[in-house]
Amino acid sequence: xxxxxxxxxxxxxxxxxxxxxxxxxxxxxxxxxxxxxxxxxxxxxxxxxxxxxxxxxxxxxxxxxxxxxxxxxxxxxxxxxxxxxxxxxxxxxxxxxxxxxxxxxxxxxxxxxxxxxxxxxxxxxxxxxxxxxxxxxxxxxxxxxxxxxxxxxxxxxxxxxxxxxxxxxxxxxxxxxxxxxxxxxxxxxxxxxxxxxxxxxxxxxxxxxxxxxxxxxxxxxxxxxxxxxxxxxxxxxxxxxxxxxxxxxxxxxxxxxxxxxxxxxxxxxxxxxxxxxxxxxxxxxxxxxxx
Amino acid sequence: xxxxxxxxxxxxxxxxxxxxxxxxxxxxxxxxxxxxxxxxxxxxxxxxxxxxxxxxxxxxxxxxxxxxxxxxxxxxxxxxxxxxxxxxxxxxxxxxxxxxxxxxxxxxxxxxxxxxxxxxxxxxxxxxxxxxxxxxxxxxxxxxxxxxxxxxxxxxxxxxxxxxxxxxxxxxxxxxxxxxxxxxxxxxxxxxxxxxxxxxxxxxxxxxxxxxxxxxxxxxxxxxxxxxxxxxxxxxxxxxxxxxxxxxxxxxxxxxxxxxxxxxxxxxxxxxxxxxxxxxxxxxxxxxxxx
Numbered sequence: 001x002x003x004x005x006x007x008x009x010x011x012x013x014x015x016x017x018x019x020x021x022x023x024x025x026x027x028x029x030x031x032x033x034x035x036x037x038x039x040x041x042x043x044x045x046x047x048x049x050x051x052x053x054x055x056x057x058x059x060x061x062x063x064x065x066x067x068x069x070x071x072x073x074x075x076x077x078x079x080x081x082x083x084x085x086x087x088x089x090x091x092x093x094x095x096x097x098x099x100x101x102x103x104x105x106x107x108x109x110x111x112x113x114x115x116x117x118x119x120x121x122x123x124x125x126x127x128x129x130x131x132x133x134x135x136x137x138x139x140x141x142x143x144x145x146x147x148x149x150x151x152x153x154x155x156x157x158x159x160x161x162x163x164x165x166x167x168x169x170x171x172x173x174x175x176x177x178x179x180x181x182x183x184x185x186x187x188x189x190x191x192x193x194x195x196x197x198x199x200x201x202x203x204x205x206x207x208x209x210x211x212x213x214x215x216x217x218x219x220x221x222x223x224x225x226x227x228x229x230x231x232x233x234x235x236x237x238x239x240x241x242x243x244x245x246x247x248x249x250x251x252x253x254x255x256x257x258x259x260x261x262x263x264x265x266x267x268x269x270x271x272x273x274x275x276x277x278x279x280x281x282x283x284x285x286x287x288x289x290x291x
Numbered sequence: 292x293x294x295x296x297x298x299x300x301x302x303x304x305x306x307x308x309x310x311x312x313x314x315x316x317x318x319x320x321x322x323x324x325x326x327x328x329x330x331x332x333x334x335x336x337x338x339x340x341x342x343x344x345x346x347x348x349x350x351x352x353x354x355x356x357x358x359x360x361x362x363x364x365x366x367x368x369x370x371x372x373x374x375x376x377x378x379x380x381x382x383x384x385x386x387x388x389x390x391x392x393x394x395x396x397x398x399x400x401x402x403x404x405x406x407x408x409x410x411x412x413x414x415x416x417x418x419x420x421x422x423x424x425x426x427x428x429x430x431x432x433x434x435x436x437x438x439x440x441x442x443x444x445x446x447x448x449x450x451x452x453x454x455x456x457x458x459x460x461x462x463x464x465x466x467x468x469x470x471x472x473x474x475x476x477x478x479x480x481x482x483x484x485x486x487x488x489x490x491x492x493x494x495x496x497x498x499x500x501x502x503x504x505x506x507x508x509x510x511x512x513x514x515x516x517x518x519x520x521x522x523x524x525x526x527x528x529x530x531x532x533x534x535x536x537x538x539x540x541x542x543x544x545x546x547x548x549x550x551x552x553x554x555x556x557x558x559x560x561x562x563x564x565x566x567x568x569x570x571x572x573x574x575x576x577x578x579x580x581x582x
Contacts, residue, residue, distance in 0.1 A: 127419070187481070
């Protein structure tokens with residue numbers, strides 16, 4: 001059984017990006033530059049954004065954190081976005097979600113210049129991806145593709161069941177894995193809350209991607225011997241025995257499923273760490289595309 | 292067994308659109324206006340475009356056919372497209388594909404103003420559709436959704452196997468049927484040329500959508516008793532006994548499969564006629580959206 005080590009793979013990727021950046025530096029050129037916009041003081045968002053900024057520093061990118069007050073109006077945020085769109089020293093930026101309730105997320109998303117949309121959430125990027133044009137691919141599915149590729153998991157002709165149809169994970173990974181590209185050519189079934197007999201589907205799958213958000217939902221009896229298991233779930237489960245008061249659980253009952261699978265991502269340390277690495281990769285793409 | 296009569300349904304739709312147009316006329320307003328651009332003299336394309344223009348006349352839309360010479364340069368076509376984008380008396384337009392080989396189709400596609408892209412092929416529309424925003428949906432998958440809805444075919448929780456991953460049929464219908472919208476909430480498997488054991492998949496499907504382009508590929512032994520069968524295939528097969536020298540065949544061995552299915556689209560007269568009706572519907576949407 002192979003553990004698909006996202007922590008190590010993400011680290012490898014960061015080292016590769018670091019090398020690319022030092023090459024840029026050596027040539028005396030402007031450095032890649034990522035900005036992150038954070039509105040309000042949501043604890044988890046602060047953690048994510050902080051981690052993204054530190055990763056930029058690590059690989060040698062310029063980074064800017066734009067922290068706006070919880071009470072920021074939609075108009076002010078749109079003005080900020082317009083500035084970022086105009087800034088030709090900036091390669092890409094993200095607007096950390098969720099936004100405060102008085103701000104229309106769709107409106108903000110649509111205001112982002114698609115050529116700077118390194119999160120790949122703008123419909124123009126999403127459509128380009130689905131139509132197999134050059135595009136920014138959302139970081140989580142992009143990370144899954146990268147992991148499958150680096151561990152040489154055969155996907156062509158395999159049956160892959162994706163559980164969960166979110167816009168940022170389930171939907172895009174189901175599209176990518178059934179296309180002709182890397183980690184592609186799989187026969188993909190997209191399952192979701194309305195799916196009947198889910199266990200029957202997963203039991204016949206060569207690859208299962210769990211992106212449901214229900215801790216330890218996928219049990220050993222639901223998977224085939226020798227399957228590859230990708231776990232995107234990250235749920236905090238209360239645990240008084242833990243110093244933090246909680247533990248992070250994936251969508252997969254890891255211990256029992258690992259014994260039956262040929263390859264599996266742990267949680268934490270699987271898909272999660274890949275996400276930031278792929279955001280950096282998208283930023284480097286944006287930089288290179290600008291020329 | 293129900294025959295999903297696309298010819299009749301398309302006619303119903305056209306009558307509904309006709310009523311909407313006469314309402315517009317009565318109010319003394321500008322009529323909906325569709326333009327079609329045809330480059331070269333491809334016989335099939337001429338037939339399709341002609342039929343689209345006649346349908347516009349039938350429902351009372353204004354229509355413009357722009358016929359350009361086979362030798363038209365990419366530059367000239369782009370200039371034409373720019374004109375159409377600027378024309379505020381025009382609600383939508385299509386560029387009939389395929390284009391001559393010296394013209395880059397992707398470049399032309401991307402030049403179309405997404406708000407006039409009634410074919411729904413622009414990545415911005417495709418992304419909006421995939422992300423469940425208001426969008427123009429490509430006519431063929433849109434027609435399938437409309438047929439399933441009007442015949443009250445239950446899709447929620449059903450297993451649907453789509454065969455073929457083209458950008459204009461297989462991919463979009465696989466997305467639409469697994470979303471929450473009309474004829475949605477199905478568990479969808481997208482199969483294609485690399486799929487192994489296709490018959491095993493289709494045999495377990497409640498709904499099969501064939502969009503492969505191989506005549507009579509789906510046989511009775513490949514389907515479940517009581518399944519719903521949607522046939523998107525339209526292939527000309529040589530037939531000396533026919534006055535035209537060919538007959539039109541779908542991807543489904545109709546006679547044998549019909550006996551086993553609970554509902555089926557014939558070819559011709561199934562999905563085909565729906566396509567133009569949905570193009571008209573998209574044009575009416577474009578008109579209404581302009582306000």
